[in-house]
Amino acid sequence: MKQQAWLSRVSLAVAPIIVALLLTGLLVIAVGGNPLQALTEVLRGGFRDVASFAGVVNFWIPLTLAATGLIVTFTAGLWNIGVDGQITMGAIFASAVALSWNLPGPLLVIAQLVAAMIGGAFWGAVCGFLKTRLGVNEIFGGVALNQIASLATLYMISGPWQPPEGGSVRGSPPFPPESLFPVISDEFSVSLVMLIVVVISLVMIGLALRGTRWGLSLKATGQNARSALLLGVPVNRSALSAFIVCGMLAGMAGAFRTQFAFTSPSIRPLVSGGIGFLAVLVALVVARRISWLPLVTFAFSALLGGSAQLKAVLRLDVALVGVLQGVLVLTILLFNGLRTRLESRTSDRSGTSATPTPSVSGSEAVHG
Amino acid sequence: MDIELRHIHKRFGPVHANNDINLTFLGGRIYGVLGENGAGKSTLMKILSGYQPADSGSILLDGTEVDYRNPQIALHYGVGMLQQDPLDVPAFTVLENFIFGAIGARGYRGHAAARLLREVCSRFGFELDPDTPIASLSIGGRQQLEIARLLALGVKTLILDEPTTGISAEQKTILFNALKSLAKNDGLSVLLVSHKLEDVIALCDEVAVLRAGKLVGTRALPATPSELVALMFGQILEPAQRIAVNLDNAAEAIRFENVTLRSKRLQVKDFNLNVRAGEVIGLAGLDGSGQELFLRACVGLAKPAVGHIHFEGRDMTGASFRQFLAAGAAFSAAGRLEEGLIAGLTLTEHTALMTEHHPVIDWGRARQRTINRIQTYHVRGTPESQIEQLSGGNQQRMLMALMPESAVLLALEQPTRGLDVDSARWIWQQLMVRRDIGAAIVFSSPDLDEIVTYSDRILVFYAGRVTEIPDARQATIDQLGRLIGGHNEEVPR
Ligand SMILES: Nc1ncnc2c1ncn2[C@@H]1O[C@H](COP(=O)(O)OP(=O)(O)OP(=O)(O)O)[C@@H](O)[C@H]1O
Ligand SMILES: [Mg+2]
Numbered sequence: 001m002k003q004q005a006w007l008s009r010v011s012l013a014v015a016p017i018i019v020a021l022l023l024t025g026l027l028v029i030a031v032g033g034n035p036l037q038a039l040t041e042v043l044r045g046g047f048r049d050v051a052s053f054a055g056v057v058n059f060w061i062p063l064t065l066a067a068t069g070l071i072v073t074f075t076a077g078l079w080n081i082g083v084d085g086q087i088t089m090g091a092i093f094a095s096a097v098a099l100s101w102n103l104p105g106p107l108l109v110i111a112q113l114v115a116a117m118i119g120g121a122f123w124g125a126v127c128g129f130l131k132t133r134l135g136v137n138e139i140f141g142g143v144a145l146n147q148i149a150s151l152a153t154l155y156m157i158s159g160p161w162q163p164p165e166g167g168s169v170r171g172s173p174p175f176p177p178e179s180l181f182p183v184i185s186d187e188f189s190v191s192l193v194m195l196i197v198v199v200i201s202l203v204m205i206g207l208a209l210r211g212t213r214w215g216l217s218l219k220a221t222g223q224n225a226r227s228a229l230l231l232g233v234p235v236n237r238s239a240l241s242a243f244i245v246c247g248m249l250a251g252m253a254g255a256f257r258t259q260f261a262f263t264s265p266s267i268r269p270l271v272s273g274g275i276g277f278l279a280v281l282v283a284l285v286v287a288r289r290i291s292w293l294p295l296v297t298f299a300f301s302a303l304l305g306g307s308a309q310l311k312a313v314l315r316l317d318v319a320l321v322g323v324l325q326g327v328l329v330l331t332i333l334l335f336n337g338l339r340t341r342l343e344s345r346t347s348d349r350s351g352t353s354a355t356p357t358p359s360v361s362g363s364e365a366v367h368g
Numbered sequence: 369m370d371i372e373l374r375h376i377h378k379r380f381g382p383v384h385a386n387n388d389i390n391l392t393f394l395g396g397r398i399y400g401v402l403g404e405n406g407a408g409k410s411t412l413m414k415i416l417s418g419y420q421p422a423d424s425g426s427i428l429l430d431g432t433e434v435d436y437r438n439p440q441i442a443l444h445y446g447v448g449m450l451q452q453d454p455l456d457v458p459a460f461t462v463l464e465n466f467i468f469g470a471i472g473a474r475g476y477r478g479h480a481a482a483r484l485l486r487e488v489c490s491r492f493g494f495e496l497d498p499d500t501p502i503a504s505l506s507i508g509g510r511q512q513l514e515i516a517r518l519l520a521l522g523v524k525t526l527i528l529d530e531p532t533t534g535i536s537a538e539q540k541t542i543l544f545n546a547l548k549s550l551a552k553n554d555g556l557s558v559l560l561v562s563h564k565l566e567d568v569i570a571l572c573d574e575v576a577v578l579r580a581g582k583l584v585g586t587r588a589l590p591a592t593p594s595e596l597v598a599l600m601f602g603q604i605l606e607p608a609q610r611i612a613v614n615l616d617n618a619a620e621a622i623r624f625e626n627v628t629l630r631s632k633r634l635q636v637k638d639f640n641l642n643v644r645a646g647e648v649i650g651l652a653g654l655d656g657s658g659q660e661l662f663l664r665a666c667v668g669l670a671k672p673a674v675g676h677i678h679f680e681g682r683d684m685t686g687a688s689f690r691q692f693l694a695a696g697a698a699f700s701a702a703g704r705l706e707e708g709l710i711a712g713l714t715l716t717e718h719t720a721l722m723t724e725h726h727p728v729i730d731w732g733r734a735r736q737r738t739i740n741r742i743q744t745y746h747v748r749g750t751p752e753s754q755i756e757q758l759s760g761g762n763q764q765r766m767l768m769a770l771m772p773e774s775a776v777l778l779a780l781e782q783p784t785r786g787l788d789v790d791s792a793r794w795i796w797q798q799l800m801v802r803r804d805i806g807a808a809i810v811f812s813s814p815d816l817d818e819i820v821t822y823s824d825r826i827l828v829f830y831a832g833r834v835t836e837i838p839d840a841r842q843a844t845i846d847q848l849g850r851l852i853g854g855h856n857e858e859v860p861r
Contacts, residue, residue, distance in 0.1 A: 212728055216720055224710040230701070231710070231721040231770070232693055 045306025084276025090251025120251020
């Protein structure tokens with residue numbers, strides 16, 4: 001009996017991956033490729049050599065930061081779609097420091113990170129303010145704020161930060177050398193500082209959610225804001241703080257993107273690279289189990305890292321990896337739902353669902 | 369339809385919630401299902417209505433064994449249940465819920481549905497406005513809607529798990545008569561889970577009594593309340609006593625000065641009241657007559673449109689709930705899982721929310737405090753239980769256990785909702801201890817007996833109008849019953 005339950009748990013965890021691979025494999029066949037070859041290329045792609053592995057890690061860092069932030073807002077029952085804009089704002093603030101401040105190297109790096117946190121937090125706070133004070137749903141607010149952040153990037157690039165050679169919207173001039181984040185080696189160009197920042201963020205958020213009044217307040221607010229209020233939780237302040245903390249982490253992800261996303265450190269349009277949206281998917285998949293988060297983000301990063309190979313070797317479209325990710329997320333959520341149903345069959349059907357995801361309104365769970 | 373339960377077992381971890389239950393319910397009869405809090409009544413009813421499966425045992429409908437996997441299939445067989453905490457959709461209106469609940473079973477829409485709803489309501493004496501959103505309905509109203517929905521679907525067995533009794537004596541008579549006639553003429557069987565023994569005696573033909581998961585006996589009615597109590601608890605309980613306190617020199621706890629309260633549906637106008645420390649004020653009234661609004665105004669959850677509220681002499685008009693909480697007010701609502709408790713959180717997490725105010729939570733201490741509360745309030749559960757895993761009455765005990773110890777004012781909406789007779793009395797003992805150390809208590813209850821027994825003063829609400837009975841000892845239940853139904857008469861002074 002016990003063993004059987006364990007088996008079904010494992011198979012429910014592995015099954016979505018297999019289903020997702022099968023579905024994508026069908027797609028590969030449909031466009032005339034060899035699915036097995038495609039799979040091996042993707043899996044190998046991120047680990048071909050030191051440089052490609054560095055690429056994976058450099059994607060993993062901002063993705064993990066943003067997803068960690070999202071766990072905070074999800075715990076508070078908030079769909080913080082605006083995280084992409086918070087990344088962008090972080091990038092803009094960091095760029096402002098990098099392009100105009102004169103500080104010795106290490107200080108300038110720290111200043112960029114601090115500025116990025118302020119920028120992201122500011123953008124998160126705006127979303128939180130709209131939500132808690134004016135009753136604007138955070139999804140709509142977030143989408144609008146994402147747009148505004150993109151426009152702000154374009155404006156800065158084509159205006160104040162126009163490169164000396166003149167009118168282009170391709171990007172700002174390269175950041176000065178002192179502003180660059182030191183890397184471990186030329187071969188393995190990964191920032192040790194940022195790795196440490198990621199680990200610290202994960203550990204701190206994990207501990208804070210579990211062991212502090214703040215974390216408990218967020219959880220209470222997310223599960224039932226009305227009751228939380230009656231139990232003495234300042235629900236609006238909780239929600240706002242969740243946005244701010246998420247914004248800080250997303251902002252650092254933005255600063256990181258300016259440093260490592262492009263051939264030379266600079267800010268360009270679409271600096272977030274859609275990492276915010278990917279992070280939302282990750283947060284959906286891990287729900288509130290933060291210990292799973294670094295693994296899941298790593299898997300996503302490896303898949304993306306390997307995707308470059310698809311085009312180079314197999315002449316398949318890179319978008320296939322996007323499809324694989326999408327299908328993977330869908331199947332995982334599907335199987336999560338299935339598991340909840342199965343579990344509730346064996347216990348109590350009228351109970352609440354086992355995988356907590358934020359309710360859309362952020363305050364009221366729909367019964368039934 | 370005859371129902372037979374054979375060897376039903378259900379365990380939740382170490383708790384044997386149903387232990388080898390064998391019972392037969394015949395069509396056309398009305399049964400009471402009794403038992404102390406946590407005895408396993410809701411569990412058994414949920415099994416019978418498909419909300420959860422039994423671990424073992426079988427259910428026979430008219431002699432054939434059935435295995436329904438969910439409530440829809442049970443409903444298809446004609447077994448429908450009103451849950452202890454109604455499962456409706458708060459954002460929808462009454463009519464929408466009525467229609468929504470029918471999809472998959474019989475599907476009707478628009479005008480036909482509105483007509484059907486009206487018919488059912490007039491037959492059972494319900495007063496439900498089809499366009500009211502559920503969120504602004506009282507618990508009693510939501511339960512009425514659920515009953516109307518099930519009966520319109522043509523259930524053959526109707527299970528009522530603790531319907532609240534916030535209806536007038538006349539409404540209750542209409543409802544009971546309608547149920548009896550349905551049983552007699554249409555063969556409907558009704559299973560009523562209730563702690564209101566008077567209701568059970570008035571309505572039921574027979575009772576089954578559970579204790580600690582086991583069936584301890586069945587008995588045909590009529591019987592007296594004390595006979596039923598003896599069956600439930602294995603002993604006879606002394607009638608509740610209360611010792612009046614001298615309030616002459618008591619300080620003022622809360623004072624309402626020319627206050628007007630408004631909600632979407634009613635207003636309580638130009639209201640004056642002075643509640644003293646150690647005083648107990650009972651609020652009588654049908655569901656939604658203004659007492660809910662008044663209780664919320666006591667703690668800043670409803671703001672006065674006009675007038676002033678003084679708390680311990682301080683003007684706190686317009687202050688927020690958190691400010692009232694900080695000043696020493698406490699509140700508990702009747703809809704405990706919507707307002708007060710948080711499904712998904714453990715008992716320890718609830719305690720921590722109320723007592724741990726440092727940034728870092730000392731989980732060891734919070735757990736110890738939870739254990740203390742569990743012991744003092746006899747909550748059946750562990751610190752690690754999630755609140756929704758507790759039985760209804762045990763949730764209520766936990767809610768009461770969470771009330772801050774040093775409260776100046778306790779505003780309690782139906783403080784003993786869902787508690788068995790013994791626990792209700794026991795909760796009142798705890799409340800009286802708090803009163804003795806100076807807490808003022810303002811409480812509402814659909815149970816007029818409870819109001820007369822424990823109040824110093826009574827306020828009767830009818831459609832927002834307030835009548836004060838300055839000395840509760842002068843009040844009788846009959847008189848209160850007439851007053852809450854809107855019949856004006858001389859109030860004894
Ligand atoms: N989902 C669950 N998980 C764990 N334990 C449960 C669950 N549901 C019920 N129990 C336990 O089973 C026992 C019986 O609960 P049940 O709800 O049937 O009691 P009840 O007779 O309806 O009591 P009440 O009068 O308080 O409503 C209780 O001890 C309760 O804690
Ligand atoms: Mg119950």
